[in-house]
Amino acid sequence: xxxxxxxxxxxxxxxxxxxxxxxxxxxxxxxxxxxxxxxxxxxxxxxxxxxxxxxxxxxxxxxxxxxxxxxxxxxxxxxxxxxxxxxxxxxxxxxxxxxxxxxxxxxxxxxxxxxxxxxxxxxxxxxxxxxxxxxxxxxxxxxxxxxxxxxxxxxxxxxxxxxxxxxxxxxxxxxxxxxxxxxxxxxxxxxxxxxxxxxxxxxxxxxxxxxxxxxxxxxxxxxxxxxxxxxxxxxxxxxxxxxxxxxxxxxxxxxxxxxxxxxxxxxxxxxxxxxxxxxxxxxxxxxxxxxxxxxxxxxxxxxxxxxxxxxxxxxxxxxxxxxxxxxxxxxxxxxxxxxxxxxxxxxxxxxxxxxxxxxxxxxxxxxxxxxxxxxxxxxxxxxxxxxxxxxxxxxxxxxxxxxxxxxxxxxxxxxxxxxxxx
Ligand SMILES: *Cc1c(COP(=O)(O)O)cnc(C)c1O
Numbered sequence: 251x252x253x254x255x256x257x258x259x260x261x262x263x264x265x266x267x268x269x270x271x272x273x274x275x276x277x278x279x280x281x282x283x284x285x286x287x288x289x290x291x292x293x294x295x296x297x298x299x300x301x302x303x304x305x306x307x308x309x310x311x312x313x314x315x316x317x318x319x320x321x322x323x324x325x326x327x328x329x330x331x332x333x334x335x336x337x338x339x340x341x342x343x344x345x346x347x348x349x350x351x352x353x354x355x356x357x358x359x360x361x362x363x364x365x366x367x368x369x370x371x372x373x374x375x376x377x378x379x380x381x382x383x384x385x386x387x388x389x390x391x392x393x394x395x396x397x398x399x400x401x402x403x404x405x406x407x408x409x410x411x412x413x414x415x416x417x418x419x420x421x422x423x424x425x426x427x428x429x430x431x432x433x434x435x436x437x438x439x440x441x442x443x444x445x446x447x448x449x450x451x452x453x454x455x456x457x458x459x460x461x462x463x464x465x466x467x468x469x470x471x472x473x474x475x476x477x478x479x480x481x482x483x484x485x486x487x488x489x490x491x492x493x494x495x496x497x498x499x500x501x502x503x504x505x506x507x508x509x510x511x512x513x514x515x516x517x518x519x520x521x522x523x524x525x526x527x528x529x530x531x532x533x534x535x536x537x538x539x540x541x542x543x544x545x546x547x548x549x550x551x552x553x554x555x556x557x558x559x560x561x562x563x564x565x566x567x568x569x570x571x572x573x574x575x576x577x578x579x580x581x582x583x584x585x586x587x588x589x590x591x592x593x594x595x596x597x598x599x600x601x602x603x604x605x606x607x608x609x610x611x612x613x614x615x616x617x618x619x620x621x622x623x624x625x626x627x628x629x630x631x632x633x634x635x636x637x638x639x640x641x642x643x644x645x646x647x648x649x650x651x652x653x654x655x656x657x658x659x660x661x662x663x664x665x666x667x668x669x670x671x672x
Contacts, residue, residue, distance in 0.1 A: 252286045252533040252534065252620075253283040253285045253286045254268075254618070254620065256579040259578060260577060261576075261578075261579070261618060263282075263644040263649075264283055264284070264644050264645070264646055264647070265646050265647040266644045266647060266648075266649045268281060268536075268538055268577055268616070269577050269578075269616060271538070272538055272540070275642060275651060275655070277538055277539050277540040277556050277557070278538060278539040278540070278555075278556055278557035279537075279639060279641065279642055280537050280538075280622065280623075280640070280641045280642065281535065281536055281538060281642045281643075281644060282317060282531075282534050282623055282641070282642070282652075283534050283535075283644055284643065284644065284646075286533055286534035286623075287317065287530060287531065290504075290530040290531075290533070290534065291305060291324050291326055291530050293504040294504045294508070294526055294529070294530070295324075295325070296504075296505070297504040297505050297508025297511075298511065298522055298524070299508075300508070300516065301516060301521075301522060302521040303521060303523065304327040304370075304521070304522075304523050305327065306327035306329040306348070306349075306350050306485075306523055306524065307321050307327070307328055307525075307527065307530055307531075308329045308488045308525045308526060308528075309328050309329060309330050309335040309338060309527075310330075310331050310527060310625075310628060311527030311528050311530070311625055312527070312534075312535065312626070312628060313335060313338050313628050314627065314641050314643075314652050314653055315338055315341050316342075316641075316643050316650075316652035317531065318339060318341075318342030318344065319342040319343060320643075321342075322339075322343050322344045326344075327344070327348035327349065327523070328342075328344050329349075329350045329352055329488070329527075330350070331351075331352050332353060333357075333359065333363045333364075336349060336351060336360070336363060336369075337363075340367055345368065346367050346369050346370065347368060347370050349369050350369075350370050350371050350372075350373060350485060350523060350525065351364050351371070351372045351373065352373040352399070352449070352525070353373075353375070354375045354376070354420055354421055356372070356383075358386050361383050361386045361387070361394070365390055366390070369394070371396065371397055371483065371523075372394050372395065372397075373396070373397050373398075373399045373485060374397070374398050374435075374441075375421060375422055375423065376423060377423070377431060377434070380396075380398075380431065380434065380435055380438065381438070383396065383440065384435075384439060384440035385440060386440065387441065388439045388440035389440075392440070393440060393441065393442050394440060394441045394442070395442050396435065396441045396442065396443060396444065397443075397444060397446055397447040397483065398423060398428060398431060398435065398447065399421060399422035399423065399447040399448065400422050400423060400424075400425050400446060400447070400466075400467070401415060401416075401417060401419065401423060401424055401425065401448075402415055402425055402448055402462070402463040402466045402467070403415070403416060403417040403424070404416070404459050404462045404463045406452075406459045406489065407454070407456060407459060408452060408453045408489075408491070409452075409453060409568050409569075411567070411568060412451055412452040412453060412568070413450070413451040414450060414452075415463060421449070422447075422448070422449075425470065428446075428470055428474075429470075429473060429474065429477060432474055432477065433477065436479065443479050443480065443481070444480070444481075444482055444483050445481055445482060445520065446467055446470060446471060446474070446481060446484055447485040447487070448463055448464075448466075448467055448485070448487050449485075449487025449488060449489065450463050450487060450489060451489050452491075452527075452528060453489070453491040453492070453528060454489045454490060454491050455499075455501040457502045457506060457507065460486075460489075460507065460510060461510055461514060464486060464510070464515055465514050467486070467514075467515060468514055468518060471484065471515070472518075481518075481520065482520055483520055483521045484515055484521075484522055485523040485524075486511060486515075486522065486523065486524050487524065487525050488524065488525040488526040488527050488529075489526075489528075490502065490507055490528070490529045491528070491529070492528055492624075493621075494570065494571050494572060494573070495571055495573055496573070504526075504529065511524075527624055527625075528624040528625070531623040531624040532622075532623050532624035532625075533620070533621050533623060535623020535624070535626060535627070536618045536620055536621075536622050537561060537562050537572075537622040537626060537639075538577070538616060538618050539557035539561075539616070539619070540556045540614065540615070540616055540617075541554070541555060541556075541611050541612065541613055541615045541616075541617065542554045542555060542556050542594065542613065544612060544613060547590075550588075550590050550605075551587065551589050551590070552589070552591075552592055553590070553591045553592070553608070553617075554592055554593075554594065555591065555592070555593055556594065557602075557619070558593030558595040558600050558633075558634065558636060559593055559595050559599060559600040559633070560593075560630060560631045560633035561593075561626075561636070562602070562619060562622055562626050562629075562630070563629045563630070563631075564625055564629070565601065565603065566597075566599040566600065567629075572602065572603075572620060572621055572622060573619070573621065574591060574602070574603060574608065574617050574619055575620060576608070576609060576611060576615060576616070576617050577615075577616035577617065577618060578615065578616070584609045585609070586608055587607070587608065588605040588606065589605075589607075589608050590604050590605065590606070591603040591606055594634070595636075596634065627639060627641050632661060637656045637657070637658065637660075637661045638655065638656055638661075639655070640654055640655040641653040
């Protein structure tokens with residue numbers, strides 16, 4: 251469910267005509283819907299309403315401060331994985347007590363930054379990190395609230411690059427060593443154990459791996475409590491998938507996910523934290539692009555767009571599918587033809603779709619990549635010296651640029667020529 255629909259034959263973001271935005275902002279650009287962001291956050295919040303909880307938005311999926319502000323005003327917490335994301339969350343007005351700091355390679359500087367600014371919990375992923383955090387906190391006269399990220403050795407059955415809960419993945423500590431490391435944590439002066447953390451991967455389209463992981467977390471909770479630890483929070487991670495195409499079976503709903511959490515860990519009396527990213531931001535954003543050329547190849551027709559893999563890398567990186575729709579609504583029953591949809595970047599990997607059935611399109615026409623709100627703009631770059639793609643936010647009939655496109659001078663001006671080359 252999203253708020254990008256045709257109205258009077260033209261694709262709108264809520265009440266805003268996207269062709270008009272394209273005329274004002276230029277293409278390509280990302281556009282986000284406040285109503286979709288809000289709705290998806292609310293679905294999670296409602297799904298956990300059976301007990302104390304905090305929905306912490308995974309900032310890495312869509313990190314524009316304006317988007318974070320929308321969610322912060324709804325009471326969302328934030329899950330951050332770097333000092334930069336921590337500062338984005340605070341810039342959006344999120345108080346430290348609603349920020350969870352995750353990530354496998356936090357530096358001491360990042361730890362200091364979070365402890366100085368205030369943090370709800372730091373999710374620790376290894377013994378050396380635990381030792382470093384205790385040292386940093388103790389030097390500051392602080393005590394860091396921590397959860398240990400455990401690796402439950404569960405296969406999330408998702409794309410290789412985004413599975414994180416198998417024993418061969420770099421994340422967390424093995425479940426078999428958890429009690430020992432919690433005992434170590436209890437002896438350290440700079441940390442205080444508050445809970446357990448787990449995150450098994452992204453774009454999960456089946457609840458079974460979550461269930462397997464959460465049952466292991468429940469068992470560990472009981473064991474750690476018996477060892478004398480005050481386990482009062484469970485951070486169950488993110489990862490619920492979204493429908494990237496309408497033809498597939500839809501992934502489980504947040505309500506079913508919430509019920510699964512209640513069934514597996516609900517009797518432990520813990521405050522529940524979850525860290526959804528994609529399911530909140532994915533369908534809340536689209537990428538709008540213009541057709542530069544339609545090129546007839548040998549036996550194939552190429553649709554060459556002004557958006558490239560530097561603007562949306564998911565197809566090249568994960569083989570991901572994005573529905574592509576024209577901004578001008580095709581007539582009902584309009585004929586379609588197969589197109590290879592490609593960008594202008596000088597790599598064959600800069601291909602968004604092969605043999606995609608699309609209605610007739612011509613030079614200058616506008617198209618939108620749907621479900622591009624998560625892991626879209628955040629993974630964009632200036633490869634091929636294509637200025638960073640801008641972002642636009644819509645709320646009802648309001649529309650605002652929330653990150654402008656840099657000018658060529660701004661882009662090139664960041665480089666400096668050293669004196670010996672002057
Ligand atoms: C990426 C990530 C998330 C969010 O995953 P989604 O699939 O976007 O919901 C949550 N927690 C951690 C620790 C992550 O690395």
